[in-house]
Amino acid sequence: MSPSSENSSSECIKAKETSNEYSTEERKQLLQLAHASIAAIFTREEISGDPPSTHFAEHRGVFTTLYSRNELRGCVGYVMPIVALYRAVIETSRAAAFDDPRFAPLPAEELPDLKVSLSILSPLAPIQPDHVEIGRHGLLVTLGERRGLLLPQVPLEHGWDRTEFLAQTCHKAGLPRDSWLKDATLEAFSAEIFGED
Numbered sequence: 001m002s003p004s005s006e007n008s009s010s011e012c013i014k015a016k017e018t019s020n021e022y023s024t025e026e027r028k029q030l031l032q033l034a035h036a037s038i039a040a041i042f043t044r045e046e047i048s049g050d051p052p053s054t055h056f057a058e059h060r061g062v063f064t065t066l067y068s069r070n071e072l073r074g075c076v077g078y079v080m081p082i083v084a085l086y087r088a089v090i091e092t093s094r095a096a097a098f099d100d101p102r103f104a105p106l107p108a109e110e111l112p113d114l115k116v117s118l119s120i121l122s123p124l125a126p127i128q129p130d131h132v133e134i135g136r137h138g139l140l141v142t143l144g145e146r147r148g149l150l151l152p153q154v155p156l157e158h159g160w161d162r163t164e165f166l167a168q169t170c171h172k173a174g175l176p177r178d179s180w181l182k183d184a185t186l187e188a189f190s191a192e193i194f195g196e197d
Contacts, residue, residue, distance in 0.1 A: 020192035022055075027118075037094055038111070038114070041098065042111070049087040051085070056084065056086040057085070057086065059081035060088060060121060061124075062092055063076070063121075063191075064096045066117075067116075068106075073097075074102075075100060076095040076096040079147075080124075115197075116196055117194070117195030118195065119192070122189045122192075123189065126186070134156065134165060136190060138152040139187070141184050141185070143179055143183060148171070148172030149169070149172065152191050153193065170184065
């Protein structure tokens with residue numbers, strides 16, 4: 001399964017770093033892995049997808065966001081935890097660099113200016129609408145084949161309240177804005193966000 005193109009600019013915005021379960025050293029390793037996996041495309045080097053620790057072997061959803069000269073350059077991710085985090089960072093980094101349909105593939109000359117931000121998603125859990133906390137929860141709305149996801153930082157960036165966040169997530173899924181009041185399934189997650197200045 002390829003990384004998701006659920007990558008609108010409203011989802012992949014620059015966000016404040018959050019603190020959670022990954023140590024400073026682990027964050028550094030994952031950011032270096034993202035850079036190495038992109039650079040390896042140009043050098044034709046092999047990058048091992050074998051996680052170096054049990055922590056990195058855990059299956060997690062992750063979004064990789066790339067910036068070049070402080071401008072968004074690509075953002076692609078896995079909503080669902082379908083592969084080990086370590087492999088997910090490799091795959092989403094490459095997809096953000098070369099497969100985000102909003103941008104031309106990254107040229108080698110942009111590598112020195114490239115900055116990476118990672119959003120590592122917690123497991124999804126069902127949630128009632130009145131329990132959604134702005135700034136803490138990201139949302140996934142599902143109805144039939146339609147699905148929309150927004151990361152926790154999105155409502156903060158846009159100044160949305162809970163009702164607007166729910167409505168915008170439904171809109172992202174291509175559903176009526178009030179679907180969260182009806183038959184849509186609502187799931188929440190948190191995201192640990194870290195990156196480079």
